[in-house]
Structures are given as structure tokens and as C-alpha cells.
Amino acid sequence: MSEAGDMGLVVVGAAGRMGQTLIRAIHTIPGARVIGAVERADSPHLGKDAGELAGIGIINVPISDDPLPVFAKADGVLDFTTPASSVEFAGYAAQARIAHVIGTTGCSADDNARIAAAARHAMIVKSGNMSLGVNLLAVLVEQAARALDADDFDIEILEMHHKHKVDAPSGTALLLGEAAAAGRGIALAGNDVRSRDGHTGVRKTGSIGFATLRGGSVVGDHSVILAGTGERITLSHHAEDRAIFARGAVKAALWARGKKPGLYSMRDVLGLS
């Protein structure tokens, strides 16, 4: 536990794009404090001060490759790493009975099942997007998909991210696809079309299509297009700064503290459920 009742947070993947953004965000948010920072065993950043690496000066938190002792003294973990790492960290968070905020995308069904199992003992908040704007957009998408009949409006989801992103479609695109499917009263699985190439045949009525763009330094752009005959509605979100995700993640950790173990979403955190 950290001093003065602050929530003591560990940032795993502390040297990454989101890891460094999280360290900076926690520094500005009352009630939260960085008490640990973890990276992979062969990371060139081990031993460096997490605050200095993130550009806010020394905070006396060295980056370690050993999560267990760090988790043991923490109240929560912020995790934007890789699917395999997040599954492993969920197990450690369950052992320590602490909050675990997972922003990692690209998880398989098996990864998600393991994370759900860990949520029997940890308070886990997992979302493909931690920003207020995208979670509100998901509510609007669900409403629009419900209001506009599948026979009249086709739903397509377009996303663009920076050239370093490794998974597709993005976690956010899938979150928005789930919202559209919920509005239509169908499951996304089995109704999703994740890529098109060659002679595809005509579009299947009621399907939800995805298109992925990658390039440059784009933080995250998402559009949900409802295409009818003679008219088109586009609902969009443009992320300009990773700080929106980091602030959302810290908010989720503070919200999860003291909750019962379970698997929660950002919609729960933001009261949008």
C-alpha cells in the first residue's frame, strides 16, 4: 500500500508507448501513485527510473523484471502489454487480490477465458478502449444499429492506427462491432466480415464489415458507417493523444478499488451500461 491512502499502482510494460503515458498520467491524478514498474526480463530499460524514462523526472521507482514482489505491495496494476503477458499478470493479480486494468488488445478467446477465470479473485476492468469518447460512441452505435433496420442500412467499421500496431481489427473496432451487433440483436461472431479480397460476391445482409488502415503516427481513428440507399450516417472518434486512454485506465483502477472480484468493462466504470 502507498502512503496517505493513495492507490498504489504498478505499471507493467512501463517503457512502452502506453506505459510511459500512464506514468505521466498517474503523476497528475490525485489519489493515485506509481509504486512499481515492470518490463520484460531482457528489456534494455531494467533498472532505469520509470519517471525519468517517461520524462517527468526521478520518482524513485526502478523498472523491474520481477512482478510478484511488486504486485504484493500494490493496490492495482495497469496493463497495456501483450495478450500472453496480460493473461500471466491476471493470474498474479488474482493471487494478490488486487485490481487489474487491462487495455491490451488482440486477445484470443482462450486468453479471454483465462482472464475471466482470474476475475474470480481479482477486480479486472478490461476494455479495447479506455477513453470516455469511444465508450460513449459505442452507446450511440448500439442505438443507431437498433433504430436502423438491417435490410435498409449496412454497417461497416473503418479504423486507422500507427504503423507499429500489431493486431487487427483494433480492439476498439471490435468493441464497436459488438455494440452494433447488440443493437441488431445478433452475435458479432459469425456475422463479422474482417477482410475482403478478390471476387467476394455481394454483401450479405446483416453482416458487419471491418476495414483496417495502418500508417505513420495515427493514435487511433474509428468510424462506424451506416450505409443506406441514398444516404449514409457516419459516427466517428479521433484520438489525438494517448493520455485519454491513460486517464481512463487510472479512473478504472480507482473505481475498481474496493469492488467485488469480477470482470468489468469501461461502460461499467463510466456508468454507461
Ligand SMILES: NC(=O)C1=CN([C@@H]2O[C@H](COP(=O)(O)OP(=O)(O)OC[C@H]3O[C@@H](n4cnc5c(N)ncnc54)[C@H](OP(=O)(O)O)[C@@H]3O)[C@@H](O)[C@H]2O)C=CC1
Ligand atoms: N485499451 C486501450 O484504451 C488501449 C489499448 N492499447 C493496447 O495496449 C497494448 C500496448 O500498446 P503500446 O503501448 O502501443 O505498445 P508498446 O509495444 O509500445 O508497449 C508494450 C510494452 O509492454 C512490454 N512488454 C511486453 N511483454 C511484457 C512482459 N511480459 N512483461 C512486462 N512488459 C512487457 C513491451 O516490451 P518490449 O517492447 O521489450 O517487448 C513494451 O514496452 C496494445 O495491445 C494496444 O493495442 C493501446 C492504447 C489504448
Ligand SMILES: O=C(O)C1=N[C@H](C(=O)O)C[C@H](O)C1
Ligand atoms: O494500439 C493502439 O495504439 C491502440 N489500441 C487500441 C485498439 O486496439 O483499439 C486502442 C487505441 O485505438 C489505440
